[in-house]
Amino acid sequence: MASSYTTSEFQMKPTTGTHRVKIHTSLTAGIKSGRSIQCGTFTVGEYQWAILYYPQGTGEYSYSHTYMPFYVELLSEGKDVDVFLCFSLVDQNGIASNNYKDSKFFTYNKKGNKNGFSLFSRAWLDRSEFVKDDSFTVECSLKILEPSIEEGKNNNSISVPPSNMHQHLHNLLQSGEGADISFKVKGETFPAHRIILASRSSVFRAELFGSMSESTASCIEIQDIEPQIFKALLQFIYTDMFPPSDDHTGKGVDEDIMAQHLIVAADRYALDRLRLICEETLAKKINADNVVTTLVLAAQHNCQQLKELCLDYISSSKILHSLIETDVFASFMVSCPSIYKELLKKVTSNRRT
Incomplete structure (x- = not known):
């Protein structure tokens, strides 16, 4: 009896597009909170999109007038359109900044859906190098993810999984395997690895590999940080992720309280990304x-x-x-x-x- 052997491959095929818009700030000064300006339309894939700018904020929260959000509206008929939106500030050389950008995933369920986020505050922007001659430029990159099934693939294709390095490093921290330094924090001991701490924090690098007494110590005692905060700090250092509030303490520590304590720790150990994550958390509240x-x-x-x-x-x-x-x-x-x-x-x- 003859037999057949066929294969197919399912993947999310991306379609991308980019649009830049230049904003003259003085022309939008009189716009009320919650009102948007349509400042550009463009086409990506089979859909037409519009960039919406809220000069005085969306009005959703009591502090939203201090932000300057950008949204993208779906102008075409569509359903369950999966999209990655990325907004970034453009410098005076016409280069989209990697330091001042953000991206989020959204699903557009129908025509007229609007999604977006705030990239910066008005007070910060006014003092930044991105404003010149009363104007600044924002770049919007839009990536549509659409299902794609390709038939007839031979058996030579190889599927590569996404990176899970952060999971391995977290497991290394949890197990303590190969640890060459430990920290005693109010009765609790936390093993760690000098080279990882030093690679992530200039303060730890100076302490553990410099001329300070800690460079030869096998255990360092820390007095002014709570154990659960120091554990969360280590978890961020190893994974680059903000620790879930119910994961690292087992005591249900509130996310806002955790952010307040981690801001202090992040400033102490020069962890700028952690500090900014905590700022974002507290700004929303x-x-x-x-x-x-x-x-x-x-x-x-x-x-x-x-x-x-x-x-x-x-x-x-x-x-x-x-x-x-x-x-x-x-x-x-x-x-x-x-x-x-x-x-x-x-x-x-x-x-x-």
Whole structure:
């Protein structure tokens, strides 16, 4: 009896396109919060898309007016269109920046769907090198992922899995195999590997391979960090991922509290990416109850973007008068006079405009 042997290969085939838009900031000053400007249309694949710019924020959150979000709207008929969106700032040489870009995955279910995110705050952008002659440029890259089935593949094709290096490094941290340094933190001991710590943190490199006494120590005692925070710090160093709040403690530590503590640790060990991740986490939760303490934390630990967002929130919202009457604000005025002066300048500037 004759037999047949056939194969097929399923994959997500990408279709990509890029569009740049130049924004003149003074022309959008009068736009209200929640209002968008359609500032460019382009075609990728079988679909037409529009870039939407919100000069005063989307209005979704109380602090959103301090952000300048960009969205992409589907103008064509479509259903379950999977898309990677990437927005990046373009420098004065016409090069899309790798340091100031972000990307996210979205599914567009129908015509008129809008998806996007905030790339930067208005206060930060105004001081950046990306603004020249009252304008800046943003690049939008759009990648559509569509199912593709190819028939008749021979048996010589090889499937390559995605990278799982972070999992291996996390397992190495968990097992302690090959560890050549340990840290004692309030009664708990954490084994680690000098070369990995030094490759990720200039502070650890100086401590473990420099002239400091720690370079010859087999165990280093740390007094001013909680064990669960130090464990989360190590997990980030090994995996480059923000630790889930219910994974590294077993005690249900709130994500916001974890971010507050990790900002301090990230500043101490010069882990800029971790600090920015924590800034982003806390920026989404700014409110009248926590804005003063968040402002002080940001100012103390070099979180410039988070600091500006807090100052903008206090100076441009209606909560200033109620905050002035609180003990927290009174303590803030005494303990942080320089930041208080910055706040007064912003309040004065807002009243003039």
